[in-house]
Amino acid sequence: MTISELLAQFANPETIKSLAFTHKLLAGLITTVLGIGITFLALITLQFLISWMARLVNRTAAAAPIKASQPAAAPPRSSATDEQKEHSEQKNDNELVAVITAVIAMKMKTTIDNIVIKNIKKIEDRSPLWNRAGIIEQMNTRL
Amino acid sequence: MTISELLAQFANPETIKSLAFTHKLLAGLITTVLGIGITFLALITLQFLISWMARLVNRTAAAAPIKASQPAAAPPRSSATDEQKEHSEQKNDNELVAVITAVIAMKMKTTIDNIVIKNIKKIEDRSPLWNRAGIIEQMNTRL
Amino acid sequence: MTISELLAQFANPETIKSLAFTHKLLAGLITTVLGIGITFLALITLQFLISWMARLVNRTAAAAPIKASQPAAAPPRSSATDEQKEHSEQKNDNELVAVITAVIAMKMKTTIDNIVIKNIKKIEDRSPLWNRAGIIEQMNTRL
Amino acid sequence: MLEPILAFFKSTGFFALTPGAVVMMGVACILLYLAIVKKFEPLLLVPIAFGVLLTNLPLAGMMAPPILEIKNNMIHTIVPGGLLYYLYQGDCLGIFPPLIFLGVGAMTDFGPLIANPKSLLLGAAAQVGIFLTFIGAISSGLFNAQEAASIGIIGGADGPTAIFLSAKLAPHLLGPIAIAAYSYMAMVPIIQPPIMRLLTTKKERMIRMTQLREVSKKERILFPIIVTVVVSLMVPPAGTLIGMLMLGNLFRESGVVGRLEDTAKNALINIITIFLGVTVGATASAEHFLTVQTLAILGLGVIAFAVGTAGGVLLAKLMNNFLQVPINPLIGSAGVSAVPMAARVSQVVGQKEDPGNFLLMHAMGPNVAGVIGSAVAAGVMLSLFGK
Amino acid sequence: MLEPILAFFKSTGFFALTPGAVVMMGVACILLYLAIVKKFEPLLLVPIAFGVLLTNLPLAGMMAPPILEIKNNMIHTIVPGGLLYYLYQGDCLGIFPPLIFLGVGAMTDFGPLIANPKSLLLGAAAQVGIFLTFIGAISSGLFNAQEAASIGIIGGADGPTAIFLSAKLAPHLLGPIAIAAYSYMAMVPIIQPPIMRLLTTKKERMIRMTQLREVSKKERILFPIIVTVVVSLMVPPAGTLIGMLMLGNLFRESGVVGRLEDTAKNALINIITIFLGVTVGATASAEHFLTVQTLAILGLGVIAFAVGTAGGVLLAKLMNNFLQVPINPLIGSAGVSAVPMAARVSQVVGQKEDPGNFLLMHAMGPNVAGVIGSAVAAGVMLSLFGK
Amino acid sequence: MLEPILAFFKSTGFFALTPGAVVMMGVACILLYLAIVKKFEPLLLVPIAFGVLLTNLPLAGMMAPPILEIKNNMIHTIVPGGLLYYLYQGDCLGIFPPLIFLGVGAMTDFGPLIANPKSLLLGAAAQVGIFLTFIGAISSGLFNAQEAASIGIIGGADGPTAIFLSAKLAPHLLGPIAIAAYSYMAMVPIIQPPIMRLLTTKKERMIRMTQLREVSKKERILFPIIVTVVVSLMVPPAGTLIGMLMLGNLFRESGVVGRLEDTAKNALINIITIFLGVTVGATASAEHFLTVQTLAILGLGVIAFAVGTAGGVLLAKLMNNFLQVPINPLIGSAGVSAVPMAARVSQVVGQKEDPGNFLLMHAMGPNVAGVIGSAVAAGVMLSLFGK
Numbered sequence A, B, C: 001m002t003i004s005e006l007l008a009q010f011a012n013p014e015t016i017k018s019l020a021f022t023h024k025l026l027a028g029l030i031t032t033v034l035g036i037g038i039t040f041l042a043l044i045t046l047q048f049l050i051s052w053m054a055r056l057v058n059r060t061a062a063a064a065p066i067k068a069s070q071p072a073a074a075p076p077r078s079s080a081t082d083e084q085k086e087h088s089e090q091k092n093d094n095e096l097v098a099v100i101t102a103v104i105a106m107k108m109k110t111t112i113d114n115i116v117i118k119n120i121k122k123i124e125d126r127s128p129l130w131n132r133a134g135i136i137e138q139m140n141t142r143l
Numbered sequence D, E, F: 001m002l003e004p005i006l007a008f009f010k011s012t013g014f015f016a017l018t019p020g021a022v023v024m025m026g027v028a029c030i031l032l033y034l035a036i037v038k039k040f041e042p043l044l045l046v047p048i049a050f051g052v053l054l055t056n057l058p059l060a061g062m063m064a065p066p067i068l069e070i071k072n073n074m075i076h077t078i079v080p081g082g083l084l085y086y087l088y089q090g091d092c093l094g095i096f097p098p099l100i101f102l103g104v105g106a107m108t109d110f111g112p113l114i115a116n117p118k119s120l121l122l123g124a125a126a127q128v129g130i131f132l133t134f135i136g137a138i139s140s141g142l143f144n145a146q147e148a149a150s151i152g153i154i155g156g157a158d159g160p161t162a163i164f165l166s167a168k169l170a171p172h173l174l175g176p177i178a179i180a181a182y183s184y185m186a187m188v189p190i191i192q193p194p195i196m197r198l199l200t201t202k203k204e205r206m207i208r209m210t211q212l213r214e215v216s217k218k219e220r221i222l223f224p225i226i227v228t229v230v231v232s233l234m235v236p237p238a239g240t241l242i243g244m245l246m247l248g249n250l251f252r253e254s255g256v257v258g259r260l261e262d263t264a265k266n267a268l269i270n271i272i273t274i275f276l277g278v279t280v281g282a283t284a285s286a287e288h289f290l291t292v293q294t295l296a297i298l299g300l301g302v303i304a305f306a307v308g309t310a311g312g313v314l315l316a317k318l319m320n321n322f323l324q325v326p327i328n329p330l331i332g333s334a335g336v337s338a339v340p341m342a343a344r345v346s347q348v349v350g351q352k353e354d355p356g357n358f359l360l361m362h363a364m365g366p367n368v369a370g371v372i373g374s375a376v377a378a379g380v381m382l383s384l385f386g387k
Ligand code: NA
Pocket: D155, D156, D157, D158, D335, D336, D337, D338, D370, D371, D373, D374, D375
């Protein structure tokens, strides 16, 4: 019985029953080696491609620094060039929250720990094109 | 071959292949004329019905001015009678936002442009009947 | 014809047509009595089980007073021991809203009835484990 | 060129328009009027009414079944069915009503019921309307047992339960039954008060009730589990409805799955409500709706509501003969369900006699018990008359 | 040990990779670039492009149909189909596009159209692109009537309508047609302005229009009902699309079902958009996409847009010969739909001549009329060439 | 009158109650206790546990298949199936797990992985648990290859992957496998720390790692596309899971489809989670669950977790022999996935030795790599043992 035949019998729920225990174990071992091998192969390939992509992208970035602003959708990220801007925005937000919290706490004579402000948002337009159809004034300002 | 027969052959993916090019073109032209005609017919009919509806509704409205308040669900609309009310509501909201924004800006020594308040809402009850089941106090106040 | 046979014929859309009116009425009456009986039986059983559960739970509670804090998810509830805490939380919230409302109203010279603050929330973590994956700082503070 | 124009005209709906379809479009407009202007249960009546409109537009084929070809172990769709046909499968396979109940459970506070388990008796008593209407429908000679059971369930004052049962027992009557159920649920403030006043004395209506005890979190979590097990064991066919209702409630009370609770009572229930409403309306085509049976259903439905109301009030009066602390019989009528309208009716009728009397919270107990009660009754009907 | 390694290598996608698949992955990346970097209709192009990518990955089998066994009145799934196969059923059975329209209706303000019903004429005129492209496709000799109709509908500038029609008439062309429709809709600011300037004089472009009248709530509620009934009676196969569009709009305008409106225009439309986009993209496998027909479709599609634009502008000019108060012909081009992009183009082109001229609101009328117009045109095509 | 009462009693669930069903209801209550009181992965354990409860209620028939009649090219439903039967189709046809992954992708920040691609090695190493457990299951003699593969995947510490694979290879074991997977994922803080301490020296545990570099938006957008293409080409059957995971991540990172990202990670994933959880639980009926195999699965599952943990830690130690800047081997254990619990365990164990050591961000890399790793492993199993 070749290895291929063994594996074929092993993979078939009907024929596996007729395999001897040692044969089953052997087929299982081959599967394990193969499986671990392929998994590593796939993830190592990914590792190299991602490293390579990083080099490519960052070389381009170094050559021509990108100034694209980052969307608010994904907070904890920033490329080297965007870092400062994002940082200051973050700081602004924090200050804003801090001020409002303090004012309210003062008025209420309570501690700041009990108050959490979740609702101050920068405008972020996630409305679809369709949605904006009704908001005529807003569209005027953009055109 | 009558026009009907031609169109029938034209519409059948099996028989269209056997049609001469001029026949296909003729059938296509008839389809185009028919299609444009029906589309215009349908939309002109709509045009007349909507104009007629407008006359009917507005005549009724003139005879007995409606005082029903408008739901917040559809902002940019107002009948002649509701215009002023809506306008003043809008103004109130704007004032409210303006005051809060100004206070916060003052405290933070930042510019107003960076702050957007999206979260002051008039109560609008969109909860279903079921939902209100739990809100017993609120119900009491309404009954 | 036994009652079982009658009911079987009654339940079959084919055979019900051949039943005499009095037989149909009899079967309907039996169904009604049975139905009301079972409905009452089920709900009375529930009544006893729920009363019994209440006794069990509250006896345990009396023996070993639970100090578990109540989640915000279900506002209008509180066990005897949690009542005060919840009450004071509620009061805090109300005060908070009252203070903010008053400040805004004063600034705007409007009446308090026109302003509703819906947006001050205590932090309540409903994010799934997955979601928190990105919020690394927050996780640090918890560990 | 005249030929194809004539052919086009023959393919328009005008050519195929029947008087029945015109009448049904009028019915749809009346339902829209009730829903939008009168605010009668708009969340369901708007979709239902629009479904009635759509299904009666000739040749639009929105409820048309697909044409299939089955051969060589393959199923091919030759001509796809209509949109509403596919959505309707969720009704007739019994998928949508339990999912609505999942959302309802996530919205419902069973606290008043747990605090006062006697409410369950009132919730049971108000279901007598279901069974007496069943007898009435049988007596009319117009209906077989399955149809009569589906009509009776209108008295359960619970839309999803009515749709669940009639989709299984009498799908051809689904349209009129659902329309009757939701219309009468909206009309509870008109139907119930005269009956409540007729059956009670002024003194009874003025009975004040002591405040309900607080219910602990533990009880709230155990409640849905106990109800699921007990009801499903006693009346297995009620298990699906009750199970989903209680799963939704467990989402709510467990406090650890806020995301699921939120979705069950918002996005999910709303999506299902749109699909269910439109397709239930779409069963009301002229040939199915404009019949003597529909008139009988509308008549029997209002009787079912009235009898259920009376049942709840009368049992409350009966219970007062045995209880040390009497209950106000006005809360009995809330047992029909129609949550929370019927409970508010109890409150309003009570306050008319004594403005300081707050019955609402007490009426919520029988009110939510009525939901369980009618699901149990539906289960009994299914086990007696189901396939 | 070499044997199984070789067998594994033969089971990888690398072994089965065709040049066509590689080209299609490139197409997917270009579409992603347009969607993400150029922001061309990203809500649909991102899912569509990813669908193109997935379907061209060899052996992944995401569009594979299931293997069934049908015997003794039972249907057994022997091997389940691919994920995208199951989701694709929503496209090819005509379920997803009308549900998208439900959400679109809930988002759309038909006020400008009600205030100025003449917009409907412009919305009709801009559909001539559909029919002239149909003739063009027939003349090319490459397409039969069903295919030509599906290609023409690209000129409707309305994604769901194009998908609805071509899924029914020519499902094998769904991929290129949908990609062309959404790409050209995004390119409206590039395609339309030259045509608009060519066909109008500077004086015409500077015409100012009087402010639109206010539209009452009653009109807004009656509008969707009237449109549904009239369109469905005249062109029954358009009933499904128009019916759902108008149901969504009724949710919006009735003001009593805010929950349903909210879900229709958020959770529901988003879920359907993901499924529809990915599966539409997944029909663009190399063997279906890399054909002469696709090139012809892309060419004919841009012609359809151009002709529709011209049609709208020219009819507006024609109307000015009869109207006392002239209309600015630039709003005619908005009749192609591509909401709201085409209306913004009218605004921008107008403002270039006269910065104080605000045409946007006026252009919204023909713009939303164009949605109705192309649904009607699709209905005509279905009644002529549908099964 | 006694006859029908007796008949009713015979139709109750009490009459059909088996000891096994009672035991399973107890299991359901234990799972609910763990989920609600101990907060063990409640988002999935609450629905799963309730599904276990519902499926073991006798005669409720919630998992009953429908009775069909197929003739003349028509499929008629004679008796509809149970609610959970219909929802379960989403599991067994492989529809729900990839949709869960869509939402997971929209929630996941792959930044730490992109910043440190070596994480992928650790994510691969932690999957050895899957394959060694496979051998173990084979050796036990209780399972065939398909069953053993499904059991091994428990070690992937990834619920949707485990469900996806076992629904395809061994649907009869879906219940115990899913329950084991989610229970052990919740118990990661108990299972992992002793193993991590055993295999590392105090000095190794105190290794500090330098801050990760910032990752640009361009890399974040390219990442999901590259992963999809590479993994799908190398292991085609993994394409569906990885494709959906990466599509969700592309929604998140592209920044232009916020609506779709929001729906994918909220409404859609929640709806699917409810359906998936309840129906997975519903496969655990007494006759399927109370077997020797279930005990073996529970035992093998915990071994799989332990071996995976060790695999990750040991490879990290091995890598330190070759790397100039050493990595803290504690982050290796995070490679099992169980996001984000396993990463938090790395952080906690590290901080016990050195309170100023912040490993969390570094551990997130292997943690999310483990998700990709177990999807790849599942793909390998499918290509070896799938139909
Ligand atoms: Na009821």
